[in-house]
Amino acid sequence: MSELKLMKGNEALAEAAIRAGVDAYFGYPITPQSEVIEHLMAERPEERTGMVVLQAESEIAAINMVYGAASTGKKAMTSSSSPGISLKLEGISYLAGAELPAVIVNVVRGGPGLGTIQPSQADYFQSVKGGGHGDFKLYVLAPASVQEMSDFVEDAFDIAFKYRAPVLILSDGLIGQMMEKVHLKDQQKRMTDEEVIEKYGSWAVTGKTDRERNIITSLDLDPEKMEVRVYKLLKKYDQMEKEDLRYEKISCDDAEYLFVAYGSSARIAQKAVSLARKKGIKAGLLRPITLFPYPKHQLFELADQVKGILSVELNTGQMVEDVQLAVQHKVPVEHFGRTGGIIHTPEEVLEALEDKVIINGCIGNHKTRESSIL
Amino acid sequence: MDVLEIIKPENQVFCKTKLMTDATLSYCPGCGHGTVHNLTIEVIDEMAIAEDTIGVAPVGCSVLAYDFMNIDMTQAAHGRAPAIATAISRLWPNKYVFTYQGDGDLAAIGTAETLHACNRGENIVVIFVNNGIYGMTGGQMAPTTLCGMRTSTSPYGREIENMGSPLKITELVANLPGVFYATRQSVHTHKHARKAKKAIRKAFENTRLNKGVSFVEIVSNCNSGWKMTPLESNQWMVDNMFPIFPLGDIKVDAKLKKS
Ligand SMILES: Cc1ncc(C[n+]2csc(CCOP(=O)(O)OP(=O)(O)O)c2C)c(N)n1
Numbered sequence: 001m002s003e004l005k006l007m008k009g010n011e012a013l014a015e016a017a018i019r020a021g022v023d024a025y026f027g028y029p030i031t032p033q034s035e036v037i038e039h040l041m042a043e044r045p046e047e048r049t050g051m052v053v054l055q056a057e058s059e060i061a062a063i064n065m066v067y068g069a070a071s072t073g074k075k076a077m078t079s080s081s082s083p084g085i086s087l088k089l090e091g092i093s094y095l096a097g098a099e100l101p102a103v104i105v106n107v108v109r110g111g112p113g114l115g116t117i118q119p120s121q122a123d124y125f126q127s128v129k130g131g132g133h134g135d136f137k138l139y140v141l142a143p144a145s146v147q148e149m150s151d152f153v154e155d156a157f158d159i160a161f162k163y164r165a166p167v168l169i170l171s172d173g174l175i176g177q178m179m180e181k182v183h184l185k186d187q188q189k190r191m192t193d194e195e196v197i198e199k200y201g202s203w204a205v206t207g208k209t210d211r212e213r214n215i216i217t218s219l220d221l222d223p224e225k226m227e228v229r230v231y232k233l234l235k236k237y238d239q240m241e242k243e244d245l246r247y248e249k250i251s252c253d254d255a256e257y258l259f260v261a262y263g264s265s266a267r268i269a270q271k272a273v274s275l276a277r278k279k280g281i282k283a284g285l286l287r288p289i290t291l292f293p294y295p296k297h298q299l300f301e302l303a304d305q306v307k308g309i310l311s312v313e314l315n316t317g318q319m320v321e322d323v324q325l326a327v328q329h330k331v332p333v334e335h336f337g338r339t340g341g342i343i344h345t346p347e348e349v350l351e352a353l354e355d356k357v358i359i360n361g362c363i364g365n366h367k368t369r370e371s372s373i374l
Numbered sequence: 375m376d377v378l379e380i381i382k383p384e385n386q387v388f389c390k391t392k393l394m395t396d397a398t399l400s401y402c403p404g405c406g407h408g409t410v411h412n413l414t415i416e417v418i419d420e421m422a423i424a425e426d427t428i429g430v431a432p433v434g435c436s437v438l439a440y441d442f443m444n445i446d447m448t449q450a451a452h453g454r455a456p457a458i459a460t461a462i463s464r465l466w467p468n469k470y471v472f473t474y475q476g477d478g479d480l481a482a483i484g485t486a487e488t489l490h491a492c493n494r495g496e497n498i499v500v501i502f503v504n505n506g507i508y509g510m511t512g513g514q515m516a517p518t519t520l521c522g523m524r525t526s527t528s529p530y531g532r533e534i535e536n537m538g539s540p541l542k543i544t545e546l547v548a549n550l551p552g553v554f555y556a557t558r559q560s561v562h563t564h565k566h567a568r569k570a571k572k573a574i575r576k577a578f579e580n581t582r583l584n585k586g587v588s589f590v591e592i593v594s595n596c597n598s599g600w601k602m603t604p605l606e607s608n609q610w611m612v613d614n615m616f617p618i619f620p621l622g623d624i625k626v627d628a629k630l631k632k633s
Contacts, residue, residue: 024465052464056457057490064454064487068430068461071448076461094451193466205428205446205462207469215440217431217449 010035033107063091073204079105093132097218101160118341119173255284404604406594453484456491495552495586
């Protein structure tokens with residue numbers, strides 16, 4: 001049983017959080033994601049499920065509230081957009097270091113600086129290369145529809161608690177603001193305090209009973225021990241790569257040319273695939289659903305089949321570096337993307353494939369990065 | 375009388391609190407932090423609330439408070455303890471949640487979190503150790519550093535014109551309706567330590583009654599940071615810190631005291 005509704009991506013995510021039995025949300029307004037906290041406040045989740053929703057004094061306070069809430073063994077999340085995520089990065093690094101499960105949502109807008117409130121995918125590096133300080137990674141989910149904005153909340157918490165690690169939902173202003181049909185799941189019960197203690201009392205701060213005291217910290221002043229801590233994190237990331245990689249292949253079986261795109265760019269690239277096929281160009285799309293772990297083996301294999309690859313992103317070329325790394329020079333890899341809040345059209349994307357990959361790429365005449373942007 | 379006779383357990387007036395761990399304190403001999411730890415943990419022990427208490431340790435000399443207090447604790451990013459305590463207390467509303475913070479942590483980098491947790495009236499205890507300096511990082515100027523006081527970042531003394539005046543944050547937060555109790559104490563003599571303990575006890579009692587923020591400032595020495603012997607530092611504190619940071623209650627039962 002599920003309920004069918006027409007909703008904005010941001011609202012669907014907020015509603016999914018209530019229905020997934022999330023215990024707490026802490027946030028600070030910023031466009032284009034303020035609907036998340038607005039929906040939560042309007043829905044009176046404290047009455048619906050007992051969920052705590054608090055408007056914090058800043059993104060810094062909000063992420064630290066998430067840290068505090070996560071340390072109690074309960075499900076806590078926050079959302080923001082690019083400048084706000086920059087502020088949260090110290091806290092995110094602490095979450096990773098202290099091995100706390102939590103969900104962070106970035107509805108990306110254009111930058112750098114105050115940039116623009118329009119959609120962008122310019123926070124790819126920040127999301128998958130750590131962002132905050134220290135040796136850590138985030139598990140990153142990239143929704144490409146309002147349905148996935150809703151579904152990924154629960155998926156993100158499953159991963160966060162499986163690994164006791166922070167998970168990032170990397171959305172953007174397009175997916176956050178657009179309205180689509182969404183199947184909302186039924187309401188799940190929040191865990192009771194007793195259930196939380198039973199399940200997570202081995203590590204969470206639940207009050208010291210006759211067990212050893214629980215300490216949530218990321219500090220180890222002894223380098224030998226700190227190294228062990230870091231390697232423990234690394235092991236989680238290895239396991240994520242083995243067990244929790246997600247991607248989607250669209251029209252890849254007979255593809256001669258490949259688009260690689262995530263989130264809103266994947267929606268546009270998918271349209272470009274059908275335009276290409278109408279023209280007789282056998283194009284396919286690999287959509288990474290997780291950006292870490294990244295489908296690098298899948299790309300490595302596809303590189304044996306296709307003649308060239310175009311990484312389509314709403315930025316000046318970030319994910320393309322991971323595509324190149326995965327493909328290891330087997331075939332030409334190019335980037336195409338608009339930035340500054342402009343969204344490329346499927347026609348532009350197809351033209352870029354023809355210009356950069358089919359014509360130039362195959363004779364090794366790569367255009368410069370500047371000319372590849374516009 | 376034989377020494378061994380004298381130090382028999384039943385004769386001991388001061389002994390280690392059960393709730394303190396056996397770990398050796400990392401504080402410099404003479405520093406007030408250890409005493410404040412002890413008083414806090416004694417209160418928790420005497421109220422028999424250890425099972426229901428969660429502490430939040432700061433970044434600062436007391437970052438390792440969790441090594442010494444045998445209760446569940448979360449270590450906070452620099453200055454963010456009040457935000458973390460906010461969430462813990464919202465999610466465990468029946469538990470006693472306290473932060474333990476230094477003056478750099480609470481009154482510089484964490485000012486926003488301090489003010490807003492106080493303004494929301496979170497049901498928490500804030501234990502604020504004001505030693506007028508950044509102890510942990512080697513004695514730099516803090517927001518509470520006295521005018522003219524030399525530190526490694528005010529080597530010629532704090533100049534009000536371009537470094538500001540010592541921030542009396544306890545008076546500031548006392549004006550917020552969310553703060554139920556604000557007091558300033560010290561622990562440099564037994565008498566003062568006993569008073570400070572009473573204040574800490576009152577603060578935890580307030581949490582039991584769901585009264586909002588109880589803010590206990592302890593003016594303390596930092597003999598290493600101030601480059602003095604422990605005794606000299608305590609005298610210096612009495613002579614110089616107390617006139618600027620006078621001891622006593624600032625707000626009791628939600629009522630400001632006239633000074
Ligand atoms: C974000 C951040 N900035 C700076 C530091 C460095 N730092 C660690 S402790 C400290 C000052 C602590 O002073 P205070 O809060 O007065 O506590 P004390 O050590 O005196 O007890 C600073 C600046 C840090 N760890 N994190």
